[in-house]
Amino acid sequence: MEKQQSKIEVNQLSEEDFILIVDEYKKKIINLCYSYTRDYYEAEDLSQEVFVSLYKNLKKFRFESSISTYIYKITLSKCMDYGRKSKVKKFFVNIFNLQEKSHEDSVLEKNYVRESIDKLPEKYKTPIYLYFYIGLNQKEIASVMGISEKNVEGRIYRAKKKLKIEFQKEEDDYEKKYRFNR
Structure with missing residues (x-):
């Protein structure tokens, strides 16, 4: 009652x-x-x-x-x-080892990150955008994509891993370019 x-x-x-x-x-x-x-x-x-x-x-x-x-x-x-959103921000900041940069540099880096995400296969790109840019949680993404939450978690993990490799490669290329030009 x-x-x-x-x-x-x-x-x-x-x-x-x-x-x-x-x-x-x-x-x-x-x-x-x-x-x-x-x-x-x-x-x-x-x-x-x-x-x-x-x-x-x-x-x-x-x-x-x-x-x-x-x-x-x-x-x-x-x-x-x-916490998740701030971890994402830190993830991207740490990858680039960002210091105080100009607005123009910041825009270029954001564009580079988006371009790198766009290069991912669709099955990785979609959960990354939904999670980090739209702010959906894994359950909501699973519902939108018609897959399990564990599958969403795995795809986000693999996408971040691929992006980290891509960013590291870009950083290595940058270092090689400027080390040999000195």
Whole structure:
């Protein structure tokens, strides 16, 4: 009976009620996000994403746990997504050993990365774009492509491996060119 009442209450949640939930959990969520991002502004942005996601998905809440557990689950998911995206950025930055570069150099490198991705076979290129550029998770990519999550994971791994080899080759060619021209 209590679950039944809770469902009705959540489905009839007013804006004021939602604001009370936000007020109650806002600081805790920002702190949790900060523990992943180490950047207060990023943590605030992530916390906003958490509450937007909560608002959109509240009707899907199954009451198998408390609302706080549900909020923290969403928060951890958003933090993990953030972590993956920042790892991708670091991956590409580390490959090129980027220092402070001009905007023009940055644009050239981004174009080179996209061109390298475009050279990949379609079965690797699609999950890379969906994951790193569109921001879909592996489950969503699996659904879009009609393959298993493990298959998506494997394709992303192999694509990153191929890109790393390509980038290393380009870096070696660059070093050879400028070492012999001195």
